[in-house]
Amino acid sequence: MKAVKRLYGRFSSLVHELAKFGSIGAVAFLIDTGLLNLCHVALGLGPLTSKVVATVISTTFAYLGNRYWTFRHREQTGLGREYFLFFLLNGIALLFGMLTIGFTSYTLGLEDPLSVNIANIVGVGLGTLFRYWSYKKWVFLEATEPIPVELPEPGVTQDR
Numbered sequence: 001m002k003a004v005k006r007l008y009g010r011f012s013s014l015v016h017e018l019a020k021f022g023s024i025g026a027v028a029f030l031i032d033t034g035l036l037n038l039c040h041v042a043l044g045l046g047p048l049t050s051k052v053v054a055t056v057i058s059t060t061f062a063y064l065g066n067r068y069w070t071f072r073h074r075e076q077t078g079l080g081r082e083y084f085l086f087f088l089l090n091g092i093a094l095l096f097g098m099l100t101i102g103f104t105s106y107t108l109g110l111e112d113p114l115s116v117n118i119a120n121i122v123g124v125g126l127g128t129l130f131r132y133w134s135y136k137k138w139v140f141l142e143a144t145e146p147i148p149v150e151l152p153e154p155g156v157t158q159d160r
Contacts, residue, residue: 017070021132024065029124032058036120037113047105047116051097059090071140082139089134096130097123 008015032054039050063086067076076082097120104119105111 018132020070021066024062024070025128027065028058028062031061032124033117033120037117040116041113047101047111048098051101051120052094055090055094055097059087062090063087066135066140071135074140074142077141085139086135089131089139090127092134093127093131096126099123100126 035054035057036050039045039053040047043050045053063083066086067082100119100123101116104115108115110116
């Protein structure tokens, strides 16, 4: 049991960060998928145009959620800089979705909603892996100030 407690203590901040990132990502995914289907099925736009529209809107939501909740403990290096990098990296991640949807629609000839949605899910999955890594590396940087640690008062012992 102590080993589990030590592991949790060591990785708790990563676990919490991943849970928040996943929560924001899940809502952004619902926005993305809903708008993709609205644009493609209901409005009759092409699958790639629909994907771009859906991604721009879901990315805006994801930026706000990640900046002000998931990565709020990280240094803020300027809203303009972060927003630009966030959208640039999401543009790269969008390529995963565009490639999977484009391949499915134009190479395989499958433009039905089910095929487009399956391609979208694959593209979003690949893009999510890239986004998490790139956000931590270039957008939401580690704080340069050390996080204050509470020290016990002299003469007070702590249970281990």
